Amino acid sequence: MSTKAKFESTRRRLSEQQAETVDRLTTAAVAVLRTHGFSGLTVRLVASEAGVAAATAYTYFSSKSHLVAEVFWRRLDAIPRETPEDGDPADRVATVLREVALLVSDEPELAAAVTTAMMGDDPDVEHLRVRIGLDIRARLNEALGPRQDPDVLEALEIAWSGALVRAGMGYESYAQIAERLDVTARLIMAGQR
Template sequence: MEPVRRILDGRRADTVARLLDAALEEVRAVDYGDLTVRSVAKRAEVSPATAYTYFSSKEHLISSVAWRKMQDLTASFADGASLQKLVRGITDVFAQEPELSRACTTALLADDPEVARLRDQMSAEVTRAFSGALSELSPTARASVEMAFVGGMVMAGQGYLTFDQIADRLAALVKQLRPATAARTRKR
């Protein structure tokens, strides 16, 4: 999917960074329902028209904040980092930013082409990061762990479990999948 809005270099990149920083400040200060692209633009000291040049909606803006945090985090992990370390790193971000977590739970489900593009990028990044940690599992088993992770993030974002519980539950799932994978490998 070709992105509708492109983030460019130089002054434009600085404007986007200011908007993303302002969005994080705004989501900490107001309920997500009260957050608007206009209020973020005001906080960033740019015009609403400028903000809409880069972000199609508040959902796109908040999803972009989450994407930036995920990129920063996953870039800090070496290939082959343990699943526990990866998951705890990601979940710690959201545990430390409960307002962002609640906003992302709603924003990432939006029917907006830009949000869909970011969801796809986040999914690809999770797949890339998890592939090294789960290399001994079959592709189907890896996909199951990734799906469980995403489901766990949604459940934690809605308050049904804590972010700390996600890593422990995924570790238990992987433990169950590893013997099954090893047994299939021995039978071949």
């Protein structure tokens, strides 16, 4: 995770001690998800797992959806943003989409929770959804290179978001979605004007 993201929560800037508390809570959230799933996850249960008072947890996270969205954001932010300038833009775009799709692929409970959480109407989730979307857009922009078609960028964003919803609904695994996104990105890139 970038240093900036570590010290910046959805609600405010964090001191080092507060950042450590948020780290403990997000780590505990993943542990609770593994055993209880999203339906059994509560901020109170996560606080207990993290050794933090529930009231303290609620100062950082407004809901379980907010907590899960923060976990996803932190994992996305931890993916290095080293886009090679040479090579085929289709390869670079496919790599970006694959990395994002595989972000939670080895943790099915977290993957399912992320989809549910990201669809929520909590204002803090909405803030993270925008932040995540802008990050994905920036990664795709970098992968496309300087001479890009805005319609191609939008098509890739729609493909990414639709694929993650499809995986979250259980139609395909995140690993299968990563493969499908590779094909889809190449089809979209081949259709450039």
